Amino acid sequence: MASNILFVKNMVCHRCILAVTDILMDLSIPFQQVTIGEIHLSESIAKQQNDLLSTNLIQIGLELIDNRMHGLVEKIKQLVLMKARKEIGEREHKMKLSAFLSEKLHHEYTYLSSLFSSVEGRTIENYFIDQRIEKVKELLVYNEMTLSEIAFEMDYSSVAHLSNQFKKSSGLTPSHFKRLGLHKRKLLDHI
Incomplete structure (x- = not known):
């Protein structure tokens, strides 16, 4: 069964699962389920089908991963x-x-x-920090919470700690980022 699992890079949300499911159905590739980062096939597929699947995934910003x-x-x-x-x-x-x-x-x-x-x-830790900062950016853009509330929500020890990490990661202070707005956010698969 493990050989019938394909790994997919850059899947980060439910929309990715729906898009991959649509591709599998369009290509008539039998599958059991699609989860974030994985396609569980019902049976092994031929190289030609695999190549076609890979091409279709690349067109939507995803890609098959070829090793464990x-x-x-x-x-x-x-x-x-x-x-x-x-x-x-x-x-x-x-x-x-x-x-x-x-x-x-x-x-x-x-x-x-x-x-x-x-x-x-x-490092994993650096990746984790970048992901947290992207979530902070999202919350700042929504403009529904104060910086103190965001710091509490995201488990920072203080607003100063959040601000320092934000500046290190993005090069901007949270208030400067808020003024600049949405165009400074990164796509999750580009972090």
Whole structure:
């Protein structure tokens, strides 16, 4: 069964799942389910179908991942994104990032960290910070919360801590970013 799982890079939301599902249906490729980052096929597909699927995915900004190491890195990214955006349960939210990833992926964190750094050229922690800052940017653009409320919501120890991390990551202060608005946000798959 594991050989019938394809890993897909850059899937970050429910719309990605719907788009991939549509492609699979259009290509008449039998599948069991599509989750973020994975396609669970009903049966193995021929190279020609695989190539056609790959071409269609590239047209919507996604791509098939050809080996397990890159697949694991994509799983790390998906879990980091979920944790940074607080799309996990309360118990998991309270866990340290390293323990959360180790528990979810059944690997030692040192292995995951080393693999991620070798493939992505940066640390998991740096990626996590960038994801949190993108969520902060989103909240700033909505203009429904104060910076203090955002700092509390995103689990920063203080507004100063949030502001320092924001400036390091984006080069702007949160208030300057807010004045500039939406055009400074990054697409999630470009972080």
